[in-house]
Amino acid sequence: MLTLAILVPMIGAAVLAFGPMGSRQAVRLVAILIGLVPLLLLATVWRSFDLSPSAPSFQAVEDYAWIPSLGIGWRVGVDGIALAVAGMSALVFAASIAWPTEHDDRPNQYYAWMLFLEGVSLAVFLVLDLLLFYVFFDLSLVGMFFLIGRWGHGDAKAAALKFFLYTFVGSLAILLAMIALVLASHGPLTFDMRTLIAQHAFGASPGGWAAGLTLLGFVLGFAIKTPLFPVHTWLPPAHVNAPAPASAILAGVMLKMGTYGLIRIPMSMMPETFARYAPILGILALLSILWGAIVALGQNNLKRRIAYTSINHMGYTVLGIAAAGSFLLASHGARQLALTGAVVEMVAHGLITGALFLMTGVFWQRARTYELSAFGGLAGVAPKLTAMFILAAFASLGLPGLAGFVAEFQIFAGSFAVYPWLVALGLIGILITAALFLTMVQRVFFGDVPEDKRSFTDLKATEYGVLGILLAFVVLIGVYPRWLLVPILTAATAIAGSPLG
Amino acid sequence: MMPIGDLGPEIALVLAAIAGLLLSSFVRQDQQWWAMVTSAVGIAAALALCTMQLGDAPKSSFSGTWALDGVAIWGRLLVLASTALILPLMPGWFATDRRHGECYSLLLLSAVGAMLLAGAADLLEVAIAILLSSITGYVLAAYHRDWSTSVEAGMKYFLIGAFANTLLMIGVVLLYGMTGHTGYGPIREALESGVTASLLFVAGVGLTIVGLTFKMGAAPMHMWMPDVAEGAPAPAAAFLLVVPKIGGAVALARLVALVPSDVIDLRPAVAGLAVVTMTLGNLGALWQGDVRRLLGWSSVSQSGYALMAITVIGRSAEALTGLLMFLTGYAAATIAAFAVVTYLRGRTAIDDYSGLGRAAPWSAAVLILALLSLVGIPPLGGFVGKLTLFMATLDGGYGWLAIVAILNTVVSLFYYLRVIGWIYLDERTSEVSTLDRLSGASMLFGGGVVIAVGLLAQGLLAAFASTMLLGAN
Numbered sequence A: 001m002l003t004l005a006i007l008v009p010m011i012g013a014a015v016l017a018f019g020p021m022g023s024r025q026a027v028r029l030v031a032i033l034i035g036l037v038p039l040l041l042l043a044t045v046w047r048s049f050d051l052s053p054s055a056p057s058f059q060a061v062e063d064y065a066w067i068p069s070l071g072i073g074w075r076v077g078v079d080g081i082a083l084a085v086a087g088m089s090a091l092v093f094a095a096s097i098a099w100p101t102e103h104d105d106r107p108n109q110y111y112a113w114m115l116f117l118e119g120v121s122l123a124v125f126l127v128l129d130l131l132l133f134y135v136f137f138d139l140s141l142v143g144m145f146f147l148i149g150r151w152g153h154g155d156a157k158a159a160a161l162k163f164f165l166y167t168f169v170g171s172l173a174i175l176l177a178m179i180a181l182v183l184a185s186h187g188p189l190t191f192d193m194r195t196l197i198a199q200h201a202f203g204a205s206p207g208g209w210a211a212g213l214t215l216l217g218f219v220l221g222f223a224i225k226t227p228l229f230p231v232h233t234w235l236p237p238a239h240v241n242a243p244a245p246a247s248a249i250l251a252g253v254m255l256k257m258g259t260y261g262l263i264r265i266p267m268s269m270m271p272e273t274f275a276r277y278a279p280i281l282g283i284l285a286l287l288s289i290l291w292g293a294i295v296a297l298g299q300n301n302l303k304r305r306i307a308y309t310s311i312n313h314m315g316y317t318v319l320g321i322a323a324a325g326s327f328l329l330a331s332h333g334a335r336q337l338a339l340t341g342a343v344v345e346m347v348a349h350g351l352i353t354g355a356l357f358l359m360t361g362v363f364w365q366r367a368r369t370y371e372l373s374a375f376g377g378l379a380g381v382a383p384k385l386t387a388m389f390i391l392a393a394f395a396s397l398g399l400p401g402l403a404g405f406v407a408e409f410q411i412f413a414g415s416f417a418v419y420p421w422l423v424a425l426g427l428i429g430i431l432i433t434a435a436l437f438l439t440m441v442q443r444v445f446f447g448d449v450p451e452d453k454r455s456f457t458d459l460k461a462t463e464y465g466v467l468g469i470l471l472a473f474v475v476l477i478g479v480y481p482r483w484l485l486v487p488i489l490t491a492a493t494a495i496a497g498s499p500l501g
Numbered sequence B: 001m002m003p004i005g006d007l008g009p010e011i012a013l014v015l016a017a018i019a020g021l022l023l024s025s026f027v028r029q030d031q032q033w034w035a036m037v038t039s040a041v042g043i044a045a046a047l048a049l050c051t052m053q054l055g056d057a058p059k060s061s062f063s064g065t066w067a068l069d070g071v072a073i074w075g076r077l078l079v080l081a082s083t084a085l086i087l088p089l090m091p092g093w094f095a096t097d098r099r100h101g102e103c104y105s106l107l108l109l110s111a112v113g114a115m116l117l118a119g120a121a122d123l124l125e126v127a128i129a130i131l132l133s134s135i136t137g138y139v140l141a142a143y144h145r146d147w148s149t150s151v152e153a154g155m156k157y158f159l160i161g162a163f164a165n166t167l168l169m170i171g172v173v174l175l176y177g178m179t180g181h182t183g184y185g186p187i188r189e190a191l192e193s194g195v196t197a198s199l200l201f202v203a204g205v206g207l208t209i210v211g212l213t214f215k216m217g218a219a220p221m222h223m224w225m226p227d228v229a230e231g232a233p234a235p236a237a238a239f240l241l242v243v244p245k246i247g248g249a250v251a252l253a254r255l256v257a258l259v260p261s262d263v264i265d266l267r268p269a270v271a272g273l274a275v276v277t278m279t280l281g282n283l284g285a286l287w288q289g290d291v292r293r294l295l296g297w298s299s300v301s302q303s304g305y306a307l308m309a310i311t312v313i314g315r316s317a318e319a320l321t322g323l324l325m326f327l328t329g330y331a332a333a334t335i336a337a338f339a340v341v342t343y344l345r346g347r348t349a350i351d352d353y354s355g356l357g358r359a360a361p362w363s364a365a366v367l368i369l370a371l372l373s374l375v376g377i378p379p380l381g382g383f384v385g386k387l388t389l390f391m392a393t394l395d396g397g398y399g400w401l402a403i404v405a406i407l408n409t410v411v412s413l414f415y416y417l418r419v420i421g422w423i424y425l426d427e428r429t430s431e432v433s434t435l436d437r438l439s440g441a442s443m444l445f446g447g448g449v450v451i452a453v454g455l456l457a458q459g460l461l462a463a464f465a466s467t468m469l470l471g472a473n
Helices: A003-016 A024-047 A080-098 A106-126 A130-151 A156-184 A193-198 A209-225 A235-241 A244-269 A269-298 A302-324 A330-369 A383-396 A403-416 A418-444 A461-481 A480-498 B004-026 B032-052 B070-094 B103-117 B123-140 B148-179 B184-194 B199-216 B226-229 B234-258 B269-287 B291-311 B320-341 B360-375 B380-396 B400-423 B437-455 B455-463
Strands: A058-066 A072-080 B060-062 B067-068
Touching: A003 A058, A003 A072, A003 A106, A024 A072, A024 A080, A024 A106, A024 A383, A058 A193, A058 B148, A058 B437, A058 B455, A072 A080, A072 A106, A072 A130, A072 A193, A080 A106, A080 A461, A080 A480, A080 B060, A106 A130, A106 A244, A106 B226, A130 A193, A130 A244, A130 B148, A130 B269, A130 B400, A130 B437, A156 A209, A156 A235, A156 A244, A156 B123, A156 B320, A156 B400, A193 A383, A193 A461, A193 B123, A209 B380, A235 A302, A244 A269, A244 A302, A244 A480, A244 B067, A269 A302, A269 A418, A269 B148, A269 B380, A302 A330, A302 A418, A302 B269, A302 B360, A330 A383, A330 A403, A330 A461, A330 A480, A383 A403, A383 A418, A383 A461, A403 A418, A461 B148, A480 B184, B004 B103, B004 B199, B032 B103, B067 B070, B067 B103, B070 B123, B070 B234, B070 B320, B070 B437, B070 B455, B103 B123, B103 B199, B103 B234, B123 B148, B123 B199, B123 B234, B148 B184, B148 B199, B148 B226, B199 B234, B199 B291, B226 B234, B226 B291, B234 B269, B234 B291, B234 B320, B269 B291, B291 B320, B291 B380, B320 B380, B320 B437, B320 B455, B360 B437, B380 B437, B380 B455
Parallel strands: none
Antiparallel strands: A058 A072, B060 B067
């Protein structure tokens, strides 16, 4: 089932890339249909996911040998965390593929890359083999490089290059750390995540330099991907120059690979070491929260501003992860709460920011600019866009009743027991985020309409429908989060619930 | 009696080379491609004979001058397979040359040189193998006698080669003088029974290593690579960038394993060469605007990665597997890239590659695959090669070397991506002219090999895992 979720979009990509050229509408329709397949498959897995206490933590597992000499195999499977993040990703992908593009350039190639990226991105969350994780982690860079470089605007080529180089540094650091981790584990050579999680590498000497350097490799790699301050500088240009659906995927799905990786690999596989250095990660998270919020406030470019809020929001997630990984400092209840919050934040941020970035495409398509000063009073000419944007903005700033609040409340509540000072300072970030979204909404949608924006067209039916579905989930999670929280909590209990030793 | 069968593959190639030479002396120019057929038969026979040797236990032959261990056999198989992939690129390319038929014989003899290098367990045999592989290589590089760039490539290759070979000979003489032997077996015994690391001995080892770096295309004797890549006939360039490197790497591995680390610890020196080589190669390629020169420089940096495996020989059980796997991935990707260059009639300027993705999608796809494999993007062949290299390096306690290699890989990604950017992201301005169908087909086949080496790596890794260096402990 999970294998199909990975392979169907990739096969679809190959067919579109080398198959017959169709009309733009036909190609798009085919791509949407193929893009929906993983979502349906994951929904099926979700329905049959066993939540009873005796159930195995990884389910829907498939395991085939690939390179047994190195202990590498095609292993897929999900726990509650992977399921939640992968499900959100499949939804964001389906929405991004369905989103009408800003260009008519080579639709076959464009949709082929989107489907390819969907397959490899989902695979990052679904695989249970460390090396396959790296394989798909890297391939997602390749897909995104071509999407930004070919279909972006502005200085797209330079932005794509910077994106690829920067994040490739991170992925190579991860590769070295993975090899070090695998070599440090006793027993036969294996990249099987389940075995590695059970083994707790470096458990005997969590303070040794080998353990420290391995953790550093992972944290550096995932921090670049997430991105955390100070290695976030690739993000704004990549976002600003990417086409809107690629931006939505970049923020909604690909940033999650960093935080998901932190939870799945260093926190689960070398918890003793992780616990030792968790406070440093917490401080980095706080810096990202504050830096992302403050710099976002200073941006006059709509897309840059949203891009920086991603740094801020991912900071919350990492704060939750750092708190959850402080195995020595806090009760398991607090750690579970923090981890659950971090995962919900990943889901919420994916949906909300995905929607926000898709909407920036509306601005570019209609006005060819992102400057806040170019807009004003759009509430009068584009009421649907206004409603959607305000809903997403309020969700992003953490209004109760929407998904962002559920996530941030749990993160702060859980982390407070561990790092009260970080949480206290982090709350400033929430305040600034609220300010920056409110001023943005005010400048774009209220006040006087500039002359040339009087003919600004409102959302079309497809755009409205896609955003409606994404934001419906945001409201649903805000009002009735139980269906999402339960599977996440089961996995969070397994990871953060038990004391070490 | 002499175990002639141990040299069966080499003899098959020599016979095929002679047959080709005779054939091309008698047939018309437009029929000379028949020499390719005889060469192909020779290579097929050699591949079969070499494969049959795989079943034997590692042994030394011809009074200990010829090692038949796993590394030698796999290295020679790799040489043969690479030559076989390059062969079908040649008829279309050389068809207009009056002496078309002779190039196949040169190619085969050069391959024999590389194969001898892989199995040589005697310093004099190393020297002879290098000379055989080099002299034929000079002629191949300068085969376009009327084109100054090709002659310049051949000339530079020859000058650097002559210098390197001289140093190698001096090194061999010094080693002979200090130990009294040229065979690796007796030298090892001499070292174990008290020959110390005198200055002259160290100089001898150093000069011999320098001589071998010429074949590997590693620092300090790497300067010929970009010139050959740019100027030599494109199929010959593919051959010269790949095949001697395989032979040279195996020979260097054997030499490093020969000297016990308590006599001289060569590992830091080899690690230093690795760092210098990969860094120089990448810096040379960084702002290179000429695609073939860029491939040449990148090939230098790839030698640096191969040196990582040689650094940890004896310290990590994975070192030989890593070396062979890396060389396989490198050979597949480089041959595929040069197959594209050949198919595009040797074009090398940026403009000829801009927008290739739209004008010639299949060529573009193969070239992009080859470049991504050279970076080490999974799941292509180059990735498995680099993965096993990194595993061996970390396992052997050279973590810092792996980190340097990673930084270099990032740098290399930059220039490979520039080429990919021209190919895929730029607009096309001119028509694409291509060579014959045979080279087109072998280009596609080469692209398939790049993918297959990655996806089917298990078969190779399992085979390489049982390899060992004869006499190494």
